[in-house]
Amino acid sequence: TKKAFIFDLDGVIVDTAKYHYLAWKKIATALGIEFTHEHNELLKGVSRVRSLDIILGLGNVDASQEQKDQWLIQKNEEYLSYLVDMDQSEILPGVMTVLEFLKANHQPIALGSASKNARPILEKTGILSYFDAIVDGNDVSNAKPDPEVFLQAAQKLGISNENSIVFEDSVAGIQAANIAAMTSIGIGEAAILNEAKFNFQDFTYIDEAFLNSLINN
Numbered sequence: 001t002k003k004a005f006i007f008d009l010d011g012v013i014v015d016t017a018k019y020h021y022l023a024w025k026k027i028a029t030a031l032g033i034e035f036t037h038e039h040n041e042l043l044k045g046v047s048r049v050r051s052l053d054i055i056l057g058l059g060n061v062d063a064s065q066e067q068k069d070q071w072l073i074q075k076n077e078e079y080l081s082y083l084v085d086m087d088q089s090e091i092l093p094g095v096m097t098v099l100e101f102l103k104a105n106h107q108p109i110a111l112g113s114a115s116k117n118a119r120p121i122l123e124k125t126g127i128l129s130y131f132d133a134i135v136d137g138n139d140v141s142n143a144k145p146d147p148e149v150f151l152q153a154a155q156k157l158g159i160s161n162e163n164s165i166v167f168e169d170s171v172a173g174i175q176a177a178n179i180a181a182m183t184s185i186g187i188g189e190a191a192i193l194n195e196a197k198f199n200f201q202d203f204t205y206i207d208e209a210f211l212n213s214l215i216n217n
């Protein structure tokens, strides 16, 4: 059977979650808002606009739309500055092996990311050609945990939701996959991603037997 294998980007394929954190931290610090790694968990998988609102909420900061727009631009410029030298070395451990295995087994692969910077990242890391469909922050109007991004991805691949598998590092993303009745696979801390159907610390723990079981189920 053909299954849709849908990958989140930040924190799943590439180690960019740390850059999002650093860029937000800079904005938060300038505003006198404490912003910890724990707070950052709330931002994973969440859109840029919503992330800023969450941070401002942490500090009870009110701001005009113009001011917010300025911070959003600042955040993205700071974030992009970390990506200038990005190459395939930023691809997380085990990801290439899994992508290669899925390709060799003719399984459709999609990206399902909230990021508007997804395409340049796939280009810089040299893996754009692995993806049969890309759905990112430019395509959706409803952010995770709304399942829109994954529904669009499965649709583009022509595969039913029940036959779709989602790799996610965020709580919001796992919830989105579950709402869509897709198989959710958490990548990262099991304690945080406890709503996922399966959980792995990283892709090096995902072996061919497991992938075959997903394909043949």
Ligand code: BG6
Residues within 6 Å of the ligand: 009, 010, 020, 043, 044, 045, 046, 047, 048, 051, 076, 113, 114, 115, 116, 117, 118, 137, 170
């Ligand atoms: C998600 C990240 O993948 O994309 C979030 O987990 C980020 O941290 C969101 O805010 C939007 O990304 P971007 O690149 O459009 O700011």
Ligand code: MG
Residues within 6 Å of the ligand: 008, 009, 010, 011, 012, 044, 045, 168, 169, 170
């Ligand atoms: Mg992510």
